[in-house]
Amino acid sequence: MADGSKSDLLQGTLDMLILKVVALGPIHGYAIAQRLEQMSDAVLQVQQGSLYPALHRLEKRRWLRAEWAQSDTGREARFYTLTAPGRKQLDEQRAYWDRLSTAITGVLRTAE
Amino acid sequence: MWWPWRRRDPRIADELRFHRESLIDDYIAAGMDRAEATRRAFLKLGNLAHLEEDVRDVRGRWLEDLSRDLRYAFRTLRRSPGFSIIAVLSFALGIGANVAIFSLVSAVMLRSLPVRAPHRLVQITRLLEGHPGQVSYPLFAQFRDQIKSISGAFANASVTEAALIDGQEDFVTAELVTAGYYQVLGLEPAAGRLLGPADLQPSSTPGVVISDGYWQRRFGRSPTVLGKPVTLRDRAFTIVGVTPPSFLGVRPGQPPDLTVPLIDSLMSDAQRRATDFNWLRVLARLAPGATVTQANAEAQVIFGAFVESQAAHASEKDRPGILGQRAGAFRAPDGFNVLRDNISQPLMILMGIVGLILLLACVNLSGLLLARAEMRQREISIRLAIGAGRGRLVRQFLTESLVLASAGALIGLLSANWVSAWLFRMFVNGRSFNLSVSPDWRVFVFTAAIAIISCVVAGLTPALRAVRANVNPALKEVRAQGQGRFGRGLVVTQLAISMVLVVAATLFVGTLLALNAVDRGFDPEGLLVVRVRSAQPYSAARAPVVQQALRDRLASLPGVATASASQMLPLTGGLWDRGVQVEGYLFQPGEPDHVGFNVIAPAYFSTLATPLLAGREFDERDTAASLKVAIVNESFARHFFRNQSAIGRHVTSVGVTCEIVGVVADAKYQDLRSDIMKTMYIPWTQREGDQPARYSYVVRTVSGDPQRLSPTVERLVGDVDSGLHLATATDYDTIVNRAMSTERIMAALGGFFGLLAIVVAGLGVFGVLAFQVARRTNELGVRMALGASPTAMVGLVLRDVAAMVGAGVTIGTVGALAATGLVRNILFGLTATDPRVFLVAAIAMASAALLAAWLPARRAARVDPVVALRHE
Numbered sequence: 013m014a015d016g017s018k019s020d021l022l023q024g025t026l027d028m029l030i031l032k033v034v035a036l037g038p039i040h041g042y043a044i045a046q047r048l049e050q051m052s053d054a055v056l057q058v059q060q061g062s063l064y065p066a067l068h069r070l071e072k073r074r075w076l077r078a079e080w081a082q083s084d085t086g087r088e089a090r091f092y093t094l095t096a097p098g099r100k101q102l103d104e105q106r107a108y109w110d111r112l113s114t115a116i117t118g119v120l121r122t123a124e
Numbered sequence: 125m126w127w128p129w130r131r132r133d134p135r136i137a138d139e140l141r142f143h144r145e146s147l148i149d150d151y152i153a154a155g156m157d158r159a160e161a162t163r164r165a166f167l168k169l170g171n172l173a174h175l176e177e178d179v180r181d182v183r184g185r186w187l188e189d190l191s192r193d194l195r196y197a198f199r200t201l202r203r204s205p206g207f208s209i210i211a212v213l214s215f216a217l218g219i220g221a222n223v224a225i226f227s228l229v230s231a232v233m234l235r236s237l238p239v240r241a242p243h244r245l246v247q248i249t250r251l252l253e254g255h256p257g258q259v260s261y262p263l264f265a266q267f268r269d270q271i272k273s274i275s276g277a278f279a280n281a282s283v284t285e286a287a288l289i290d291g292q293e294d295f296v297t298a299e300l301v302t303a304g305y306y307q308v309l310g311l312e313p314a315a316g317r318l319l320g321p322a323d324l325q326p327s328s329t330p331g332v333v334i335s336d337g338y339w340q341r342r343f344g345r346s347p348t349v350l351g352k353p354v355t356l357r358d359r360a361f362t363i364v365g366v367t368p369p370s371f372l373g374v375r376p377g378q379p380p381d382l383t384v385p386l387i388d389s390l391m392s393d394a395q396r397r398a399t400d401f402n403w404l405r406v407l408a409r410l411a412p413g414a415t416v417t418q419a420n421a422e423a424q425v426i427f428g429a430f431v432e433s434q435a436a437h438a439s440e441k442d443r444p445g446i447l448g449q450r451a452g453a454f455r456a457p458d459g460f461n462v463l464r465d466n467i468s469q470p471l472m473i474l475m476g477i478v479g480l481i482l483l484l485a486c487v488n489l490s491g492l493l494l495a496r497a498e499m500r501q502r503e504i505s506i507r508l509a510i511g512a513g514r515g516r517l518v519r520q521f522l523t524e525s526l527v528l529a530s531a532g533a534l535i536g537l538l539s540a541n542w543v544s545a546w547l548f549r550m551f552v553n554g555r556s557f558n559l560s561v562s563p564d565w566r567v568f569v570f571t572a573a574i575a576i577i578s579c580v581v582a583g584l585t586p587a588l589r590a591v592r593a594n595v596n597p598a599l600k601e602v603r604a605q606g607q608g609r610f611g612r613g614l615v616v617t618q619l620a621i622s623m624v625l626v627v628a629a630t631l632f633v634g635t636l637l638a639l640n641a642v643d644r645g646f647d648p649e650g651l652l653v654v655r656v657r658s659a660q661p662y663s664a665a666r667a668p669v670v671q672q673a674l675r676d677r678l679a680s681l682p683g684v685a686t687a688s689a690s691q692m693l694p695l696t697g698g699l700w701d702r703g704v705q706v707e708g709y710l711f712q713p714g715e716p717d718h719v720g721f722n723v724i725a726p727a728y729f730s731t732l733a734t735p736l737l738a739g740r741e742f743d744e745r746d747t748a749a750s751l752k753v754a755i756v757n758e759s760f761a762r763h764f765f766r767n768q769s770a771i772g773r774h775v776t777s778v779g780v781t782c783e784i785v786g787v788v789a790d791a792k793y794q795d796l797r798s799d800i801m802k803t804m805y806i807p808w809t810q811r812e813g814d815q816p817a818r819y820s821y822v823v824r825t826v827s828g829d830p831q832r833l834s835p836t837v838e839r840l841v842g843d844v845d846s847g848l849h850l851a852t853a854t855d856y857d858t859i860v861n862r863a864m865s866t867e868r869i870m871a872a873l874g875g876f877f878g879l880l881a882i883v884v885a886g887l888g889v890f891g892v893l894a895f896q897v898a899r900r901t902n903e904l905g906v907r908m909a910l911g912a913s914p915t916a917m918v919g920l921v922l923r924d925v926a927a928m929v930g931a932g933v934t935i936g937t938v939g940a941l942a943a944t945g946l947v948r949n950i951l952f953g954l955t956a957t958d959p960r961v962f963l964v965a966a967i968a969m970a971s972a973a974l975l976a977a978w979l980p981a982r983r984a985a986r987v988d989p990v991v992a993l994r995h996e
Contacts (some may be wrong), residue, residue, distance in 0.1 A: 041139060041142075042146040060168060061178065064143075064178070064179050065182040068179050069182045087145065088142070089142050089146075090138075
């Protein structure tokens with residue numbers, strides 16, 4: 013990463029990140045995109061093309077709920093909120109991620 | 125139009141547009157001008173339409189596509205109302221006919237009794253030519269007590285009785301049942317209790333159970349009905365319970381009002397003891413784990429021993445007949461279903477016929493849809509060119525046929541109920557069957573299934589062919605050729621199906637004509653048949669007085685020529701038979717000595733208009749005290765006396781010797797198909813036996829509809845004796861028609877569908893020929909220009925027709941021959957392989973095809989070479 017290039021997201025990570033962002037409160041797609049870019053210090057590149065299919069997939073799985081409401085700019089926007097199963101899913105993914113990264117870090121340390 | 129799933133439309137485009145606009149706003153806020161901001165936003169987001177499709181893919185689009193296809197289908201179909209109406213009506217006819225017949229099949233053949241585990245019920249019975257008969261009480265008792273593979277059995281008999289309730293006399297249908305009836309069925313009462321062992325104790329007043337229908341009709345569902353006393357055959361009963369509304373007895377179509385325990389005092393001595401008095405039906409429940417095969421084997425063993433002991437007491441002559449009897453056990457989830465035995469065969473044939481009609485409708489529609497796809501070739505090509513998937517297009521086309529088929533199915537379903545009720549009335553034709561034929565769940569499933577199947581059958585091939593169209597117009601010519609061949613294939617199919625239907629129609633109409641031509645030996649026109657019943661049986665002394673008074677009063681009515689009475693009337697189900705000895709005739713060994721036997725009043729033959737061939741009729745001179753006399757029919761006289769006169773000869777039966785005083789023409793008693801029986805008649809004044817007999821009265825009116833007399837007759841019956849009631853007054857033509865009701869239905873429906881098939885096939889031939897002639901105008905013009913005559917042009921077209929008809933008729937003939945086994949039993953006067961039938965059918969098909977070819981042939985003959993060549 014020394015050359016500052018942005019890496020693609022790991023498979024399945026996007027879902028977890030979206031759930032995490034939405035967990036903070038009702039939020040629309042554009043704001044989610046912005047937040048993802050900020051949160052990851054613009055290191056992780058979220059393809060715009062994959063955000064919306066992911067949002068709708070999560071909605072279809074009943075992890076997110078969506079409804080139309082006024083945004084700050086006064087326009088109608090589609091706001092997403094986390095459902096109870098969504099929160100559970102987020103916790104599980106997060107625990108799994110922690111285990112995985114601990115393990116990988118461990119492997120990398122031993123290898124040094 | 126409102127679609128339920130519209131409300132949940134996620135508005136994906138709006139969401140994406142919001143994203144883009146927010147992005148543009150942010151870029152502008154960061155200092156870009158609007159044009160640059162917009163450009164950057166587009167670069168970042170890409171094609172929104174594309175993105176929207178991606179999201180839709182995620183959400184799943186099946187339902188949405190369907191809704192689009194449906195909307196599109198409705199729009200296109202609305203634009204061609206002519207086609208749509210024809211298509212919907214074709215489907216409605218094809219599907220409706222199937223639903224109507226299937227409703228009957230479902231009601232008559234597929235419904236189980238609403239009792240516990242109906243599939244475990246078996247009927248155990250004697251078999252008469254493979255059909256279930258009735259059994260005697262001793263035989264029932266043996267079956268019940270000795271068969272190990274059943275857990276219980278009951279016997280029942282149905283009677284129409286006068287029941288006295290609340291001081292009011294009521295004729296009711298009663299089911300006499302042995303102990304265990306409700307236990308074997310496994311039925312729970314809707315009110316009160318059902319019959320149990322207590323009801324058979326001689327000490328207490330036995331209970332009766334009423335049906336829900338009778339409770340409603342007679343008591344308005346009053347709860348006070350429980351405990352009401354009922355008098356039946358002079359014995360006291362108490363109403364103890366009501367059966368659930370779903371339970372309509374064990375004889376489908378003949379629901380009882382009352383269910384009465386078969387206590388000893390309701391049975392005559394003969395009914396209880398005689399081993400050859402067969403008057404009961406037996407139903408049993410298989411024991412857990414037992415099979416119907418085991419029950420059947422046991423029943424046969426028991427019955428074998430039973431007839432052995434019966435034969436031991438019988439005369440040498442009767443022994444083979446007794447030992448030849450068979451018995452068996454078979455599944456009876458629907459109880460004693462007489463209707464199924466009677467009409468399941470014609471129903472299955474009708475099911476086959478309407479199945480072919482639906483196939484014909486589908487083939488016809490296939491042609492129409494194909495022509496339609498042809499016209500929409502431009503639209504299809506454009507859609508293919510801009511990247512529509514072929515699968516997607518096929519789905520679109522199928523949706524269109526689905527809309528048509530569903531609309532047709534809906535109309536069919538709505539009208540089928542009416543048709544099946546009408547058909548059922550025709551089938552039972554005045555006999556008292558009370559069966560609901562309104563659609564049940566099976567009918568709905570069936571309708572949906574055939575709608576979908578016919579939609580695919582009719583729509584799939586045209587859809588597949590339509591999308592095979594190539595964007596490259598150079599290939600178009602080749603395709604049009606193929607389309608023509610496919611069209612001809614469709615027409616040949618239509619002709620073949622029609623041929624089968626026309627053969628069937630010819631067979632059924634021929635059968636009806638042959639039956640109508642049968643010599644019945646009497647003239648039913650102008651005859652009224654009167655049947656009476658009395659609340660209480662008359663004594664042996666009183667009965668003849670009342671009966672003779674009734675006959676005399678009927679004869680003296682104004683507008684009546686003569687009146688008489690008999691135990692059995694022609695075409696109402698047969699005669700009793702009796703063993704006889706005939707003076708001067710020696711029976712061959714093994715020759716049956718039984719003849720038909722009937723008891724009649726004076727003037728019987730003149731009333732029926734049966735010709736008297738020799739001697740005299742019975743009259744007032746023949747009394748109980750006078751010389752015992754008999755009249756015999758022609759078959760009797762010819763068989764026993766050959767060419768000599770029968771008059772003055774003697775015939776002896778049950779120990780009584782009668783002198784023959786007359787010979788009459790043969791008449792059919794069983795039905796029109798059965799053979800004539802050698803028959804002897806004796807006067808009712810000389811009948812042996814001390815039990816009063818029942819008679820049917822027959823009245824010959826002078827003119828007009830005999831039925832007009834009914835009210836007069838009803839009053840007269842009451843006048844003769846206050847205990848006497850009119851049961852039925854029916855004109856004899858109705859009775860004769862009843863003897864042919866199945867044949868009439870088959871001829872009417874078979875004929876109708878045959879005619880319809882011919883018309884459809886003719887239209888198919890016309891369509892293909894017209895198309896061919898139009899397409900070949902150019903070629904025909906060249907031929908004309910080169911000197912071909914108009915006759916040659918007509919010949920060209922006719923060769924085409926001949927080829928198609930030849931192929932269709934041949935395939936149809938093969939098909940019809942393969943199916944003849946289905947109809948053999950119901951034919952009369954001709955056989956299913958009668959060459960005349962196939963000739964008639966082939967001529968009918970050819971004539972229809974020629975008629976259809978006339979217009980296209982004339983156009984071909986009138987092609988103007990100049991116009992035709994310029995046409996290119």
